[in-house]
Amino acid sequence: MTRSSVREIRLPMTVVFAGSAGLSLILFSALALAGVNLGTNLSIVGLFLALLLPLGLEIRNRSSRPRKVCIIDYRTHHFGQGIASSIVKSLRNDRAEWETEILVPGDHDNAVQWQIRQLQSAIINAVDAVVILPAGDEDDLWHAMAAVTRSGCFMVAVDSKPPNSVFRRINVEPPRFVSAKYSATGTEIAGWLQPWLAADRQRSALLWVGPTGSWPGEERSRNVVYPLLVAGHAAQLHLMTLSDWAPDPVRCAETLAWIRRQPGECAVYCADDENALALHLLCISQSPELRSRVTIIGCNAAADEWGNVPVLDMHAADVTIDIQVREQGKAVAQMLVRERRGKLSSGERSVFIKPKVVLGSETDGWLNRVMRRQQGAVAPADALDAADAADAADAADAAAGGPLTAAKEPAGADVLPLGVNHVAVPAADV
Known part of the structure; x- marks a missing residue:
């Protein structure tokens, strides 16, 4: 080899x-x-x-020359930016010298074909290591990654796991893999939803599952739905299948229409923070009266370049799951360093980072504070004091394991079984 x-x-x-x-x-x-x-x-x-x-x-x-690392993303997003910045920061702290290059496709590029071209360029330019966030499950991409590995370049895949069977079929070692533990991510979401649903049988939850063909999305969705079914909440669950990760205004509008039809409190699991933010913004702009009785659940908690998490700073998500983006980047950097020093064994193939639940009431980001200051220009001082007191009460409730917001007693209503609670949404361009 x-x-x-x-x-x-x-x-x-x-x-x-x-x-x-x-x-x-x-x-x-x-x-x-x-x-x-x-x-x-x-x-x-x-x-x-x-x-x-x-x-x-x-x-x-010290080495005789710096080692070149190419980080290939598939879109401009906080997740990929967080991974890349954490890798760069960790490599800077290493005593050896590294050169890093971060590549992101243009708006009109086909992500998979663009990544294939970048992998071919990595071979030509004799890059020492490639870190890639695979853009899709396509054989052409896996074969391009296999060609890079065969050239002697060290390959690490992040977030989406390449199928080992493709690489073994052509007698090439599969790339190393770093990811959040998505099974645990789904379990954490289900673990928060289960007592919330059990506290009031009139509550309902809409789960955005998928997208189909996405390993992280499918793995997470399975582990959200299954524990809730086992716990006996089938009648309270409604499913909506995602076509892709992009926020869809039609999907958000259909979700708001579904919330209006529910007599009690609702929870919406939005698959990731970007979709959670889209639903929140549409809700407060078109149906602000619904926001008080819907709990929006996101996932990722990826920070922007200033270290802030927009979905928490804007209080767009009441609950989200921190998939430890920075820790994933550190794990990738550790693989690169250990491989360079000859200390990475052949059995160290994958690293999975455990996620954790984050409650929106536990945070008070800079953007939320700015918005409250702007409101203070026209609001009386006692109103601001009341808002501060309410925020403090929410934080105390969260610390004590209480509700995020004051629960309303919904009127009784019939609910449909899970088998007919699948919300179909037509595909639409964003």
């Missing part, structure tokens, strides 16, 4: 010490032949050894 071009075999410590001792002995002999007295000879040799040995250790620890 071709050895990765990233991996380095450092100079053995015995060679460093033996070389330093040998050169010192040669100097000692040369000075002795030149007639230098023993004391002066030993002093010069000792000083020479004291300078030579640290130099040998530095040569051992």
Whole structure:
């Protein structure tokens, strides 16, 4: 199997010490032949050894050239930006030298075909390592990744797992893989929804499942739906299948129409924070009266370039799941460093980062504070004090395990079984 071009075999410590001792002995002999007295000879040799040995250790620890890493994203998004920035920051802290390049497709590029072209360029440019967020499950993309691996480049896939069968069929080692533990992500969402639904049987939940063909989306959706079915909440669940990850105004409008038909409180799992933000904005612009009785659930909690999470700063999601984007980037960087030092074993194939639940009431982002200050220009001081007190009460309730907002007692209503609660939404361009 071709050895990765990233991996380095450092100079053995015995060679460093033996070389330093040998050169010192040669100097000692040369000075002795030149007639230098023993004391002066030993002093010069000792000083020479004291300078030579640290130099040998530095040569051992440093490479002869910087290693080039190409990070290939498939869209401009906080998730990919967070992964890339975390990789770059971690590599900067390494004692060896790295060169990183972050590539993002244009608005009109086909993401898969664009990634294939970038992989071909990586081979031509002799890139040492490629980190890629696969744009889709297509054989052409997997074969391009296999060609990069066969060239000796170290390959790491993030978020979407390439099928091992494709690589084994052509006798190429599959790429290393780093991702959030999406099964646990779905379980965390179900774990929050289950007691919320159990507290009031008149509550309903709409789950945006999928998209079909997306490994993260399908893995997460299965682990949201299944625990809730086992817990006996089938009559309270409604499903909506996503065609893709892009926010869809038609989907959001259909969701608002569904909320209007429900007599009680509703929860909407929006698949990711971007869709949660889209639903929130449409709701407060078109049907603000509905926002008080709907709990919006997002996922990702990916921070922007300033370190803020927009969906939390705007209080667009009442609950979201932090998939630890920065930790994923650090895990990728650790793989690159360990491979370069020859310490990454063949059995270390995948790293899965455990997610955690984040409640919107626990945060008070900068954007929310700015909006409240702007409102303060026309609002009386006692109204601002009341808003601050309400925020403090929400935070106290969340810390004590209480509700996010004051629960309203809904009127009784009949609910349909899960089998007929599938909301069909026509495909529409954003």
